Amino acid sequence: MFEFLVFGLISLSMTEGHHEVQEVFAESNSKVVLPCVCNTSSRVIIWRKDNQGTVWRQEKSGMQFWGSRWLQNGDRRVRCPYSRFERGDCSLHISNIREDDGGVFECRFISGGQSMTRSVMLRVIKVSVSSAAPVAGIEFSVHCGVTPEPVGASVQWRLNNSTFVSPSGENLKTAQWTIEETASVTLTGEWTCVVAHQGFEGRASASLTVKGIIHPPRDDARVYAAVGCAATLPCVFSPGSIPSKPSWRKLHPGSSTKPGRLPSSFSFSSPASKPAWDQSARVEDVGLEDEGRYTCAGVVGGQSLSRRMQLVIAKIDRGVSWMKMVTLTCQLTDTSEVMRYEWVHVTYDPSGTRLVKSIQEGKTLYMGKVNVEDVGEWVCRFHGKEGLLGNVTHRIAPQNGHLTGSTSSLYNTSFVLSLSVLLVLLVLILVQLYKKHQRRKKIFQFSALETILHVKVNERDKREESQVKK
Structure with a gap:
C-alpha cells in the first residue's frame, strides 16, 4: 500500500x-x-x-x-x-x-x-x-x-x-x-x-x-435447528488449508471426552460442489435426541485442529384448554443465548406471494379458538444479543381439507339470530302489554259513564215521587 x-x-x-x-x-x-x-x-x-x-x-x-x-x-x-x-x-x-x-x-x-x-x-x-x-x-x-x-x-x-x-x-x-x-x-x-x-x-x-478452522470461529458455538428439519454443522477450515484425517464425533452427555452415538441421518462426506477445506456435516432429519455437543477435527501442517459446537433443537408445543383455547409454546433444549421470542404469521396470497405479519412477543402465543384466518404458518423466531438465532414453524391446515367460513363468524351469526329472536319476542310482549293496558283503560271509561247514568236515573225517580205526593 x-x-x-x-x-x-x-x-x-x-x-x-x-x-x-x-x-x-x-x-x-x-x-x-x-x-x-x-x-x-x-x-x-x-x-x-x-x-x-x-x-x-x-x-x-x-x-x-x-x-x-x-x-x-x-x-x-x-x-x-x-x-x-x-x-x-x-x-x-x-x-x-x-x-x-x-x-x-x-x-x-x-x-x-x-x-x-x-x-x-x-x-x-x-x-x-x-x-x-x-x-x-x-x-x-x-x-x-x-x-x-x-x-x-x-x-x-x-x-x-x-x-x-x-x-x-x-x-x-x-x-x-x-x-x-x-x-x-x-x-x-x-x-x-x-x-x-x-x-x-x-x-x-x-x-x-x-490457518485453522474459521467457522465456527470459536468453541461452544450454538447451532440451532427445528425438529423434523435438516441441520448443518459447520466445520470450515481457512481457504487452501486442506485437512487430513477429517473426522466428526458426538460427545456423550455430561462428558467432554467420551464419544456418543451420531444421528442415523448424519453425514459429512464432502460433495464435489464443496471445496476440500469445507468439512461441514449434515443431519437430514433432526430429532430431540440429536441435541448435544459435536466435535469436528483435522490435521493441517502437522497440527491437530478441532472445534466443538452445540446443536440446539427447537420445537413448538401446541396446547388446548378445556375451553378449546389453543396455545403455542416455543421450546428449545438450550436457552442460554436467547433474549427474546417473536411470533409471526406467514400466509400466501393467490399469486403465491409470501405475507408476513408480526403478532406478538413472548415464549407462548395465546390464540384462542382456531378459525380460518389462523390457517398458515406460525413461526417462532428467537433472538440473541447479536440478532436472530433461528426459528421454528408450526403449520395449521384447513379443517376437512378446506374451510368456507370462519368459526368465529359462525358464532357471530348464531349470536345475531338469537338476539333477533329475543328482540321479536320482546316486541310481541310489549304489544300484548300495550293492548291489555288499552282494554283496561276502556273499561275504566265505561264504568264511569254507567255511574253517571245511574245517578241521573235516581235523581229522576226522586223527582217523580215528589210530584205524586203533591
Missing part, C-alpha cells in the same frame, strides 16, 4: 548553520515527501543524505542530476517537481521507500548569493511477522522496526483498526516493539504499528493469515 505521509512544515531559521530538524515517518515500500520551503527565486537546489553524497540536484542552468543509488532499474526513485518552485516548494518526492533510506536529509538552496539549508529526519517503519500464515496453536511474533530507531517513542498496536488486546489478558507495554502470541483465527487480519515521537506520528501494517 502506497501513501504519502507528510507531517507539516515548520518555520526554520534563514541563516546558514542554524536550522532545526523535523521528522517524517514513512512506511517501507510506500511513497513519501520530504518538505523543504525555499525561496521562489532559487535556481540552485541540492538534496543530500547524511553527508553520503548527492540525492538530487539542479544547477543554475536547469540541468538535473541524480545519485546512483537512487536509480532503480533505470527508474528514478526521487524527483523534485519543477512546477512547484515558483510557490517556494522544493520538497523531495521519494518512491519505493527502503529501510536503509532512513536518516537525515538536507535541502540546500542558494538565494541572493546566500546558501541556506533545511534538514529532515526520515524514519522508515516496517512491520514484519515471523510467519505470514501460521497454523492455529503455533507461536508467532509481530515486530515493528523503525530506522533510525527513535529514543523515547511510544508504540501502539492495532488489529483490524481496533486497539489490540492480548487474548491472554496481559496489558501491552508502552514501547513494546514485538508482540508474541499463540496463533488463532481471531488474530487474522491487518496488524498496524503506530509510532509517536516528539509530536510526529507514523504507522505501518502487515497482513497475517492464520
